Every structure is written in structure tokens, then in C-alpha cells.
Amino acid sequence: MTGRRSYVKKLMGSFITVVTFFFLLQGIAYAESKVLSSSAGQTHSLILKEDGTVWAWGENSNGQLGDGTTSSKNTPVQVKGLTEIISIAAGKNFSLALKADGTVWGWGFNRNGEAGDDTRKDKTVPVQIAGLADIVEIAAGDGHALVLSRDGTVMAWGINHAAFSVSRKPVKVEGLSEIKSIKAGAAHSIALKQDGTVYTWGSNYFGQLGLNHLNPSAAPKKVESLTNIRSIEAGASRSFALTMDGQVYAWGDNLNGELGDGTTLERNTPTLIPELTNIEHIYAGPFASHIFAQAKDGTLYGWGANEYGQLGNGTTTSGNKPVKMILFP
Numbered sequence: 001m002t003g004r005r006s007y008v009k010k011l012m013g014s015f016i017t018v019v020t021f022f023f024l025l026q027g028i029a030y031a032e033s034k035v036l037s038s039s040a041g042q043t044h045s046l047i048l049k050e051d052g053t054v055w056a057w058g059e060n061s062n063g064q065l066g067d068g069t070t071s072s073k074n075t076p077v078q079v080k081g082l083t084e085i086i087s088i089a090a091g092k093n094f095s096l097a098l099k100a101d102g103t104v105w106g107w108g109f110n111r112n113g114e115a116g117d118d119t120r121k122d123k124t125v126p127v128q129i130a131g132l133a134d135i136v137e138i139a140a141g142d143g144h145a146l147v148l149s150r151d152g153t154v155m156a157w158g159i160n161h162a163a164f165s166v167s168r169k170p171v172k173v174e175g176l177s178e179i180k181s182i183k184a185g186a187a188h189s190i191a192l193k194q195d196g197t198v199y200t201w202g203s204n205y206f207g208q209l210g211l212n213h214l215n216p217s218a219a220p221k222k223v224e225s226l227t228n229i230r231s232i233e234a235g236a237s238r239s240f241a242l243t244m245d246g247q248v249y250a251w252g253d254n255l256n257g258e259l260g261d262g263t264t265l266e267r268n269t270p271t272l273i274p275e276l277t278n279i280e281h282i283y284a285g286p287f288a289s290h291i292f293a294q295a296k297d298g299t300l301y302g303w304g305a306n307e308y309g310q311l312g313n314g315t316t317t318s319g320n321k322p323v324k325m326i327l328f329p
Contacts (some may be wrong), residue, residue: 041090041140042287047076048088054079054097062093063124064108070124079107080125091140092186092287097126102134104147112143113168114158120168131155131170141184141234141286144202152178154191161187161203162216173201175220185234186286191220192232198223198241206237207268208252214268225270235284235291241270246278248293256289256305257320264320275322276301293322300325 039046044058044065055076056065063070066079079097082105087098094108094115105126106115113120116129132155137148144158147170155170173191176199181192188202188209199220200209207214210223226241226249233240238252238259249270250259257264260273276293283292290304290311301322302311309316313323 037088039088039090039095039140040285040287041095042092044090044093044095046079046088046090046095048085048097052082052084052086052100054082054085054088056095059093062109062122064090064093064095066095066107066124066126068125082126087138089138089140089145089184091145091184092142094140094145095126096138096140096145098135098138098147102132102136102150104129104132104135104138106145112159112166114140114143114145116145116157116168116170118169129157129170137182139182139184139189141189142186144184144187144189146173146182146184146189148179148182152176152180152194154179154182156189159187160218162201163218173220175199181232183232183234183239184286185239186236188234188237188239189220190232190234190239192229196228196230196244198226198229198232200239203237204268206253206266208234208237208239210239210251210268210270212269223270231282233282233284234286236287236289238284239270240282240284240291242279242282246276246280246296248273248276248279248282254320256318258289258291258304260291260303260320260322262321273322292325300327 034050035047037048046056057073057076060072067077084100085097086100089096097105107123107126110122115123117127134150135147136150139146146156154173154176156173157167157170178194179191180194183190191199201217201220204216228244229241230244231242241249251267251270261271278296279293280296281294293301303319303322306318
């Protein structure tokens with residue numbers, strides 16, 4: 001158990017304040033243009049503005065800010081050469097961007113091929129990833145990346161955490177078709193099919209694959225107990241699924257109560273969070289150990305790790321059940 005915990009701590013590094021996603025996705029203005037979305041790596045942050053430009057700040061030792069330097073920044077700088085961007089994803093220490101024309105661009109740490117350009121050299125400015133076209137969704141984890149094509153197929157590159165191998169350019173994930181959404185945890189991946197079923201693969205130290213065992217899987221496996229799923233989300237070493245009727249299931253690591261089931265017990269199969277109903281969105285991230293859920297009426301719930309007050313509930317006590325948040329007292 002100690003070894004497994006050390007593994008996760010190494011992956012997670014510092015905590016990420018996921019509530020940032022909630023606010024930025026509501027369209028808070030930044031400079032002359034509104035922010036459309038945000039993404040947080042382990043120690044760097046990205047935002048996408050409505051004018052299609054990308055801005056970044058935080059650690060930059062591997063060029064993950066994309067400004068042509070390796071100097072860290074404590075205020076946003078524009079990522080060089082990117083226009084007409086429609087989606088962004090921050091990995092541990094690398095970054096991805098999806099253009100409106102369906103191409104994908106990568107930069108930052110690249111020793112395991114995270115930038116997808118078939119080299120090992122870090123990239124301080126974005127480079128186009130060859131072989132990718134008509135892409136509609138991107139995702140980034142600790143050392144791997146995923147993309148979803150318009151035809152419902154998935155490609156991946158970087159570290160295969162189950163096979164203990166590396167691919168420095170995109171390869172097709174066999175066994176997946178008719179996919180509508182993808183998510184990346186720190187070392188595992190999730191895909192949602194058009195028919196509402198869920199497939200997982202990758203590391204499985206804490207049961208984050210939901211397959212009723214702790215064995216890793218290099219190939220996607222169906223999570224048999226899940227049907228009628230509307231959306232998916234991945235935490236560092238845990239997974240979430242939102243049903244069509246607004247219920248939330250969680251599984252995987254639960255050290256700080258991240259599964260929201262009132263315990264700190266790991267779950268290797270999906271477990272219903274009974275306090276959550278009529279949920280519309282789940283907010284997590286590949287380096288976060290706290291979670292938020294937004295109900296259809298706009299109510300926001302938070303739970304999980306809170307040692308730094310990241311739940312914003314006025315305490316530094318972790319919570320193993322969702323608690324309604326008072327955003328503006």
C-alpha cells in the first residue's frame with residue numbers, strides 16, 4: 001500500500017484548484033476577450049480565449065507554456081503561433097491544443113513522446129502532430145495523450161502505463177469505435193460510446209478501471225455495470241460517470257473521500273454517490289484529488305481532499321460526502 005500511495009503522490013505533485021474550471025467555463029472575462037475554457041497541468045495552467053488564442057502561466061522548465069522559453073511565468077503569456085484554437089488540454093508538464101481545422105498541436109516535455117512528433121526533444125513552441133486530422137476532442141494525462149476523431153475512433157501516444165511501453169507518435173487504440181467522449185487520468189484512460197457504455201484501460205493500482213480487479217489493462221475493457229451514461233470524467237487515479245438521469249457513479253482511489261460515498265475505501269467497481277441527484281456536470285482533472293459537481297439548478301457540490309482549503313467551504317477538512325457550496329456569502 002505504501003508503494004502505491006508513493007506512486008500516486010509522485011504523479012500528483014501539488015494540488016490543483018479544480019473550481020477554476022467551473023468559473024472559467026462560465027465565461028469570466030480576461031483582458032479584452034472572454035475565457036472559453038481552462039486546463040490545469042501539475043504546475044502550469046492554460047486558458048483558451050474566445051478569439052482562439054491560448055495563454056499559459058506557471059512552471060516552464062520543459063517549455064510547457066509554449067512561449068519559446070523555459071522561464072516560468074507568474075502571469076499569463078500568449079502561446080506562440082496558435083490561432084483558431086477550439087480546445088486545450090494540459091498534461092503533467094506538456095500541453096495540447098486542437099484547431100478548428102481538426103489538427104492537433106503539442107509542446108512541452110517530450111522525453112516519452114508527449115508532444116507526439118516522434119522525437120524525444122522538449123518543445124518550447126507548439127508543433128503540429130503529424131497523422132492527425134478531423135479530430136474533435138483531446139485529452140492529456142501524466143505522460144500520455146488521447147484524441148477522438150470525428151469517425152468515433154481514438155488514437156493515443158506517450159506512455160502506455162499498462163504495457164510499460166512508449167509510443168512517440170499517435171497510434172490507433174484498437175477495440176474502440178463509435179466513441180463520443182474521451183478522458184485521461186494520470187495513468188489511465190476512459191472512453192464513452194454513443195450507446196452509453198464505458199470503456200477503460202491503463203493503470204489500475206486503485207481499481208480506477210472499474211473492472212472488479214486491480215490488474216492493469218493495455219487494451220480497452222468494457223465496464224460492465226455501467227449503462228445509459230451521458231458523460232465521463234477522470235481524476236488522478238479515479239473515475240466518474242454521469243447517467244442520463246443525473247446520477248453519479250465513482251470508483252478508484254478514495255484516500256481523501258474522493259469517491260463521495262461516505263468512506264475512504266477504494267472501489268474497483270462503480271459506486272453510486274447517493275447525495276447527488278439531477279447533476280449536469282462533473283469537474284475533476286488528472287492531477288486533482290478533489291471534485292465538484294454542478295446540478296441542473298446551478299448548485300455546486302464539492303468533496304475530497306481539502307488540506308489547502310481547495311474545496312472553498314471555509315475549512316481545511318477533507319470531505320467524503322458531497323457538500324453544497326456557498327460561492328458568494
